[in-house]
Amino acid sequence: MLIVDDDPLNADLLEQELVAAGYRTIAARGGEEALTLAASSQPDLILLDVRMAGIDGYETCSRLKACEATRSIPVIFLTALRDTFDKVRAFRTGAVDYVTKPFETEELLARVGTHIALRREIEAHHRARATIRLLVEENRPARDSMVGESPALQRVRTLIAQVAATDSTVLIQGETGTGKELVARAIHDQGARHERPFVSINCAALPRELVESELFGHEKGAFTGAVQQRRGRFELADGGTLFLDEVGELPAEAQAKLLRVLQEREFERVGGTRRLRVDVRVIAATNRDLQAEVAASRFRADLYFRLNVFPIPLPPLRARREDIPLLVRHLTARVARRLGRTVAGVSPGFIEQASARDWPGNIRELENMVERALIVSRDGMLDGSDCFAPSVPAPSVAPSGAATLEEMARCHIRDVLDAAGWRIEGDGGAARVLGLNPSTLRGRMRKLGIRKSP
Numbered sequence: 544m545l546i547v548d549d550d551p552l553n554a555d556l557l558e559q560e561l562v563a564a565g566y567r568t569i570a571a572r573g574g575e576e577a578l579t580l581a582a583s584s585q586p587d588l589i590l591l592d593v594r595m596a597g598i599d600g601y602e603t604c605s606r607l608k609a610c611e612a613t614r615s616i617p618v619i620f621l622t623a624l625r626d627t628f629d630k631v632r633a634f635r636t637g638a639v640d641y642v643t644k645p646f647e648t649e650e651l652l653a654r655v656g657t658h659i660a661l662r663r664e665i666e667a668h669h670r671a672r673a674t675i676r677l678l679v680e681e682n683r684p685a686r687d688s689m690v691g692e693s694p695a696l697q698r699v700r701t702l703i704a705q706v707a708a709t710d711s712t713v714l715i716q717g718e719t720g721t722g723k724e725l726v727a728r729a730i731h732d733q734g735a736r737h738e739r740p741f742v743s744i745n746c747a748a749l750p751r752e753l754v755e756s757e758l759f760g761h762e763k764g765a766f767t768g769a770v771q772q773r774r775g776r777f778e779l780a781d782g783g784t785l786f787l788d789e790v791g792e793l794p795a796e797a798q799a800k801l802l803r804v805l806q807e808r809e810f811e812r813v814g815g816t817r818r819l820r821v822d823v824r825v826i827a828a829t830n831r832d833l834q835a836e837v838a839a840s841r842f843r844a845d846l847y848f849r850l851n852v853f854p855i856p857l858p859p860l861r862a863r864r865e866d867i868p869l870l871v872r873h874l875t876a877r878v879a880r881r882l883g884r885t886v887a888g889v890s891p892g893f894i895e896q897a898s899a900r901d902w903p904g905n906i907r908e909l910e911n912m913v914e915r916a917l918i919v920s921r922d923g924m925l926d927g928s929d930c931f932a933p934s935v936p937a938p939s940v941a942p943s944g945a946a947t948l949e950e951m952a953r954c955h956i957r958d959v960l961d962a963a964g965w966r967i968e969g970d971g972g973a974a975r976v977l978g979l980n981p982s983t984l985r986g987r988m989r990k991l992g993i994r995k996s997p
C-alpha cells in the first residue's frame with residue numbers, strides 16, 4: 544500500500560495501523576514522489592493526502608489516472624476535518640473513496656479491505672477476459688496473407704497501403720486467380736473500416752434477374768418469390784467495404800443503378816420507394832480489360848470512370864516467377880492443413896518444374912497442382928513429376944481411344960498394312976510406305992503384337 548502524506552506523523556500513524564493489520568506499506572512525502580513510486584512499485588492501493596506542499600492531492604490523483612502504468616490503482620483520499628475538502632472534485636479526478644482524519648481504525652481497515660478485494664476481483668475478471676480473447680484469436684481461421692517478395696508484388700503492397708488510408712474507390716485488375724480478393728481484403732483490413740463488415744459479391748455468379756436484388760435488396764412482393772423484405776449487400780456493408788468481384792459481368796440495368804449509388808450514396812430496394820443512405824467503401828475487381836469492354840459498348844464509360852479512381856493492376860504469376868518457391872511452400876502448408884496430411888518436404892525438382900510453367904490459372908492453378916502432388920506423394924515428399932500435365936490440353940489429332948504413342952503406332956501400322964493388302968516388301972509394300980526396312984517393320988509388328996486377322 545502506498546501512503547502519501549507530507550506530514551510524517553500522520554504517515555507513521557497510518558503505517559502502524561496498516562502493518563498491524565497485515566499490510567505491507569511504502570511511503571511518499573509528496574505528490575511528485577508518489578507518482579514515481581506508484582509506477583515503480585505498483586501498490587494495490589494508494590492513500591493520498593489532499594493538502595500537500597507542491598502538487599496537491601487532486602493534481603496527483605489526476606496524473607496517476609492519466610498514466611498507463613498507474614491508472615488502475617485505486618486511490619483513497621485522506622482528508623482532515625479542518626480541510627475544505629471537495630468530495631465531488633476528488634471523485635472526478637478518479638478517486639474511489641475518502642477517509643476523514645483523525646480516522647477510526649475499524650472504518651479505515653474496512654474501506655481499505657473492500658477496495659483491495661474489489662481490485663482483486665476486477666483483475667481476475669480482466670485475466671479471464673484476456674484468456675478468452677486468446678482462445679478466440681487462436682481458433683479464428685488464420686487470415687490469408689499475401690505471399691511473395693518480388694518487386695512486382697512489393698509495388699502492389701505499396702499501393703494497398705496508400706489507398707487503405709483513404710475511402711477512395713479501387714479497381715483491381717488481374718487475370719483469374721491472381722489474388723484479387725486477397726488484395727481487396729488487405730485494403731479493408733488495413734483501413735479505418737476494418738472492424739466493420741467486409742461484404743463481397745461475385746457479379747458473374749448470379750443470375751441476371753437476381754443481381755439487383757442481391758445488391759440493393761428488395762421489398763416484400765417486389766417480384767414472384769419475394770415473400771419477404773430482404774436487405775441487399777449495400778445495406779449489409781454499411782460502414783464497411785463492399786467488394787464487387789467480376790464487376791465487368793454486371794448487366795446493363797444493374798450498371799446504371801450502381802452508377803447512381805456511387806454518385807449519390809443513395810438507392811432504393813427493388814420494388815421500394817424509400818431512399819436508403821449508406822456509407823460504403825467500394826472495391827471492384829475484374830479480369831476483363833474494362834477499357835476494351837467500354838470501347839465495345841459492353842460496359843458503361845461513366846461507370847468505368849467512377850470505379851477506376853485508384854487502379855491496382857495485379858501481375859500474373861508468370862511475371863513474378865521469383866515468388867513461386869515461397870508460394871509453393873505456403874500453399875503446401877495450407878493444403879496439408881486442409882487435408883490433414885503431414886508434409887516431409889518439397890523436392891527441388893518440383894520447384895524447378897513449377898517455376899518453368901506458364902500458369903494461365905495463376906495461384907489458384909498452382910494450389911491445385913500442390914494439392915494433386917500432395918495426394919499422390921509417398922512419405923509426404925512433394926515430388927509430383929507426374930502431376931505436371933500440360934497446362935492446356937493438347938489438341939486431339941490422335942484417333943479416338945489411342946492414348947499412348949504405342950497405341951497410335953499400332954493403329955497406324957495396321958492401317959497401312961490393310962491398305963497394302965498386308966504385303967510388307969516391294970514397291971507397294973507397307974515397309975516402303977512407312978519408310979522402314981522390311982526387317983525393321985517385321986520386328987516392330989512382333990513387338991506391337993500386330994498380326995493379320997484370320
Ligand SMILES: Nc1ncnc2c1ncn2[C@@H]1O[C@H](COP(=O)(O)OP(=O)(O)OP(=O)(O)O)[C@@H](O)[C@H]1O
Pocket residue numbers: 687688689690691717718719720721722723724725726788830870873906907910
Ligand atoms: N500472393 C498470394 N499469396 C498467397 N496466396 C495467394 C496469393 N495470391 C492469391 N493467393 C491465393 O490464390 C487463390 C486465388 O486468389 P483470389 O481468389 O484472391 O483470386 P482472384 O484473382 O480473386 O480470382 P478470380 O478472379 O478467379 O476470382 C486464393 O486461394 C488465394 O488465397
